[in-house]
Amino acid sequence: MTKIFxxxxxxxxxxxxxxxxxxxPEKMDPAMIGEIKCFHDFIFSQQLKEIKDIIPSYHxxxxxxxxxxxxxxxxxxxxxxxxxxxxxxxxxAAEEVNVIIExxxxxxxxxxxxxxxxxxxxxxxxxEIIKIHTENIYQVYCLGFMPGFAYMGDVNIKIQTAxxxxxxxxxxxGSVGIAGAQTGIYPMHSPGGWQIIGRTPLKIFDKNPAILxxxxxxxxxKFYPITxxxxxxxxxxxx
Amino acid sequence: MDTxxxxxxxxxxxxxxxxxxxxxxxxxxxxxxxVGNPKEAPIFExxxxxxxxxxxxxxxxxxxxxxxxxxxxxxxxxxxTPIQVCKNDTLDFxxxxxxxxxYLSIKGNIDSSAWLNSKSNFTSQLKNNVQFNIIAWDADNKxxxxxxxxQESQQCNINEIQKHIxxxxxxxxxxxxxxxxxxxxxxSNILKQPFNTSLNSNRMGYTLxxxxxxxxxxxxxxxxxxxxxxxxxxxxxxxxxxMANHQTIGGYxxxxxxxxxxxxxxxxxxxxxxxxFSISNVxxxxxxxxxxxxxxx
Numbered sequence: 001m002t003k004i005f006x007x008x009x010x011x012x013x014x015x016x017x018x019x020x021x022x023x024x025p026e027k028m029d030p031a032m033i034g035e036i037k038c039f040h041d042f043i044f045s046q047q048l049k050e051i052k053d054i055i056p057s058y059h060x061x062x063x064x065x066x067x068x069x070x071x072x073x074x075x076x077x078x079x080x081x082x083x084x085x086x087x088x089x090x091x092x093a094a095e096e097v098n099v100i101i102e103x104x105x106x107x108x109x110x111x112x113x114x115x116x117x118x119x120x121x122x123x124x125x126x127x128e129i130i131k132i133h134t135e136n137i138y139q140v141y142c143l144g145f146m147p148g149f150a151y152m153g154d155v156n157i158k159i160q161t162a163x164x165x166x167x168x169x170x171x172x173x174g175s176v177g178i179a180g181a182q183t184g185i186y187p188m189h190s191p192g193g194w195q196i197i198g199r200t201p202l203k204i205f206d207k208n209p210a211i212l213x214x215x216x217x218x219x220x221x222k223f224y225p226i227t228x229x230x231x232x233x234x235x236x237x238x239x
Numbered sequence: 240m241d242t243x244x245x246x247x248x249x250x251x252x253x254x255x256x257x258x259x260x261x262x263x264x265x266x267x268x269x270x271x272x273x274v275g276n277p278k279e280a281p282i283f284e285x286x287x288x289x290x291x292x293x294x295x296x297x298x299x300x301x302x303x304x305x306x307x308x309x310x311x312x313x314x315x316x317x318x319x320t321p322i323q324v325c326k327n328d329t330l331d332f333x334x335x336x337x338x339x340x341x342y343l344s345i346k347g348n349i350d351s352s353a354w355l356n357s358k359s360n361f362t363s364q365l366k367n368n369v370q371f372n373i374i375a376w377d378a379d380n381k382x383x384x385x386x387x388x389x390q391e392s393q394q395c396n397i398n399e400i401q402k403h404i405x406x407x408x409x410x411x412x413x414x415x416x417x418x419x420x421x422x423x424x425x426x427s428n429i430l431k432q433p434f435n436t437s438l439n440s441n442r443m444g445y446t447l448x449x450x451x452x453x454x455x456x457x458x459x460x461x462x463x464x465x466x467x468x469x470x471x472x473x474x475x476x477x478x479x480x481x482m483a484n485h486q487t488i489g490g491y492x493x494x495x496x497x498x499x500x501x502x503x504x505x506x507x508x509x510x511x512x513x514x515x516f517s518i519s520n521v522x523x524x525x526x527x528x529x530x531x532x533x534x535x536x
Contacts, residue, residue, distance in 0.1 A: 016496025
């Protein structure tokens with residue numbers, strides 16, 4: 001087994017009195033997703049009693065800890081960075097088969113309520129927007145905003161569109177949207193400002209504790225188009 | 240909005256599930272300890288105008304936190320004291336005299352389904368005419384505080400906790416990752432100018448009224464984890480302090496974190512009483528948190 005040392009230089013800072021934030025340079029970079037996931041999985045595998053939550057994001061990994069059990073948070077954090085750097089074995093990651101989660105999307109304008117305005121703005125036909133959105137394999141940077149909401153990227157620059165300045169009061173569950181370089185799916189009805197291009201019939205978040213979130217950080221995702229009739233027959237979301 | 244709360248659910252923030260749990264954990268724990276419950280037992284969290292309660296059998300109850308002038312069958316009752324209630328007694332809350340969030344504990348375990356190890360509910364409030372059964376604790380969880388020395392020390396602890404939450408207009412924070420992105424004028428204003436809680440405050444966050452704060456340059460940040468007590472600077476120049484039902488990650492400037500021991504002070508601060516911010520550090524925050532946890536046990 002060869003150990004390959006990381007080029008990533010993790011740093012740690014206290015985030016108030018009950019969290020530690022590990023951070024890399026602040027940029028949205030798909031190359032960092034694997035590294036953050038690796039560090040997340042390493043800390044998770046340690047089963048540390050002090051840690052209540054491990055929350056990954058674009059360039060950070062944050063630990064929420066129990067004050068009663070924590071003594072020196074910064075020493076604790078630096079110790080984890082050191083252990084991680086010396087114990088990681090990246091050849092496992094290279095051999096790992098990446099499962100791609102395939103997500104059916106109905107890009108009918110009845111669901112893709114922003115397709116027409118985007119088509120005008122981007123100077124592309126709706127067919128071209130759909131083709132470009134379904135071409136890429138996306139990776140999940142992180143989850144947040146609401147249970148199960150996965151921020152995926154990167155969206156082809158040709159169809160990147162800024163979010164609406166005023167969020168809509170109600171976006172339907174299953175709605176697939178774009179915000180700049182990111183794409184994502186609303187797991188439940190909620191207010192939201194993303195540009196909506198379609199809807200998936202899949203349930204993205206299930207309260208059943210054995211299922212919960214369809215996606216986790218680091219997952220690969222590919223969208224494929226389905227017809228309105230296929231959507232109706234597959235739909236698992238409340239309309 | 241009245242809800243059932245416990246210490247909240249942890250271990251699921253990486254998939255976007257907010258931790259929830261009681262807002263003023265010190266008062267909630269106190270109310271539980273006074274009736275002999277485990278500190279982190281589920282408890283009713285009440286906001287004015289609060290629900291009325293009718294008891295179907297005899298119970299020991301306690302009300303802690305905000306004083307909404309509780310009356311049992313039209314007779315006023317004391318806070319932070321075990322109260323015996325009988326079958327058909329009614330409990331009502333008359334006016335928001337002091338604080339914003341009140342807790343009603345009932346000796347025993349409140350029978351309600353847990354989701355992901357917690358009974359804290361983040362989507363809905365208590366329904367009209369909802370009924371709860373109270374289940375006695377098994378022997379392990381029983382606690383007897385009938386001996387006088389313990390009662391005496393309990394009284395002293397109650398006073399200490401009350402004083403800490405309600406008699407202080409100073410709320411301490413630890414500067415956050417974007418503290419240095421504030422203009423000098425803004426960072427000095429945070430420490431010099433008074434703030435108030437606004438009416439736009441709920442279990443997700445408390446929006447503050449105070450001096451308008453500015454960043455040196457308007458920029459957007461990549462989202463990263465936030466937690467209870469995080470002070471986010473909104474583009475409007477206002478500060479929002481995140482509470483139990485907060486989103487798990489956020490992209491606004493994170494200018495500071497209120498220390499956990501002072502968070503109940505903010506939770507209970509009514510909009511008409513100004514408070515001031517001061518800077519603290521991790522060591523102080525930890526030792527005072529642990530000190531106050533000793534008080535509420």
